[in-house]
Amino acid sequence: MDQHLHLQYEVHRRAAGDPRGARRAVPLLIFRAGRTPGSGVRPSPMAARGGLQGVAMRIETHDAMILMEDVGKWYGDFHVLQDINLKISAGERIVVCGPSGSGKSTLIRCLNRLEHHQTGRIVVNGVELTDRIRQLSGPLSEIGMVFQGFNLFPHLTILENCTLAPLTVRKMKRKDAEAKAMAFLERVKIPDQASKYPGQLSGGQQQRAAIARALCMSPKVMLFDEPTSALDPEMVKEVLDTMVGLAQDGMTMIVVTHEMGFARQVADRVIFMDKGRIVEENNPQDFFENPANERSKLFLSQLLH
Numbered sequence: 695m696d697q698h699l700h701l702q703y704e705v706h707r708r709a710a711g712d713p714r715g716a717r718r719a720v721p722l723l724i725f726r727a728g729r730t731p732g733s734g735v736r737p738s739p740m741a742a743r744g745g746l747q748g749v750a751m752r753i754e755t756h757d758a759m760i761l762m763e764d765v766g767k768w769y770g771d772f773h774v775l776q777d778i779n780l781k782i783s784a785g786e787r788i789v790v791c792g793p794s795g796s797g798k799s800t801l802i803r804c805l806n807r808l809e810h811h812q813t814g815r816i817v818v819n820g821v822e823l824t825d826r827i828r829q830l831s832g833p834l835s836e837i838g839m840v841f842q843g844f845n846l847f848p849h850l851t852i853l854e855n856c857t858l859a860p861l862t863v864r865k866m867k868r869k870d871a872e873a874k875a876m877a878f879l880e881r882v883k884i885p886d887q888a889s890k891y892p893g894q895l896s897g898g899q900q901q902r903a904a905i906a907r908a909l910c911m912s913p914k915v916m917l918f919d920e921p922t923s924a925l926d927p928e929m930v931k932e933v934l935d936t937m938v939g940l941a942q943d944g945m946t947m948i949v950v951t952h953e954m955g956f957a958r959q960v961a962d963r964v965i966f967m968d969k970g971r972i973v974e975e976n977n978p979q980d981f982f983e984n985p986a987n988e989r990s991k992l993f994l995s996q997l998l999h
């Protein structure tokens with residue numbers, strides 16, 4: 695489970711000291727949300743000084759919302775992602791599956807800078823993710839992520855969880871942010887939980903609140919990392935139904951899940967990973983009925999037993 699929920703605050707500042715004025719750089723300064731109850735939101739020391747942490751430059755990727763080219767990543771000596779090549783268009787629904795430890799979470803965490811790749815290139819929404827961009831910010835803040843463990847702020851109400859980023863990152867007026875949050879809480883069918891704290895909700899309700907919170911930032915793409923694995927079986931359906939609704943609305947989605955029924959119903963493509971590689975990329979019908987890879991066949995047969 696991810697313990698590090700960061701919110702990114704974007705501060706636009708003209709690049710200082712560029713005598714030619716040719717590089718219209720937009721420094722992206724990152725603040726970190728307080729992680730202890732009551733600590734509120736504080737800028738990192740560097741951000742408080744107005745320091746430069748990263749420079750984003752728009753890259754033309756044609757119709758690709760997400761582009762991964764020969765991406766590699768290591769944890770120490772362990773090669774966790776190898777030769778990852780992936781192109782995802784706006785509106786596509788991708789399900790990523792594979793055995794435990796195959797690198798699925800790491801792959802999607804690289805897309806929003808919770809992890810850093812070491813080789814190759816990742817471009818998200820026209821922005822290349824370089825080492826200088828430490829976390830999502832600017833155009834990348836339009837990526838929503840939903841974690842297995844919900845990661846709601848426990849000391850904030852559900853409504854406050856949903857309005858925090860729109861108020862601080864998007865600078866929305868409180869009235870508008872709250873109206874938007876309530877609209878999404880209605881959509882995920884928990885408007886009556888708005889004034890409660892996460893600990894007072896069921897797991898399924900917390901996960902739907904987490905989805906509503908992500909939607910409040912008007913994301914262009916949503917990443918889901920095993921969103922139902924921590925839920926009791928009776929709560930899985932309510933979360934999957936919410937995700938199916940999002941898919942039907944045309945949201946670009948990358949979903950790491952073992953819920954193969956969801957994959958069959960929703961996915962445009964299924965990506966199967968093994969030992970850090972994408973070993974099969976197929977439409978759901980072929981993937982489930984005629985998997986091309988021996989490892990996928992074994993994986994699917996084990997799921998059925």
Ligand SMILES: Nc1ncnc2c1ncn2[C@@H]1O[C@H](COP(=O)(O)OP(=O)(O)OP(=O)(O)O)[C@@H](O)[C@H]1O
Pocket residue numbers: 769772774792793794795796797798799800801
């Ligand atoms: N921070 C880390 N440091 C070292 N190794 C890590 C780290 N995070 C993950 N790993 C290792 O990298 C491999 C891939 O992990 P990852 O979580 O991406 O796999 P996964 O396919 O999502 O697995 P699961 O289905 O069990 O969640 C695993 O062997 C894991 O132990």
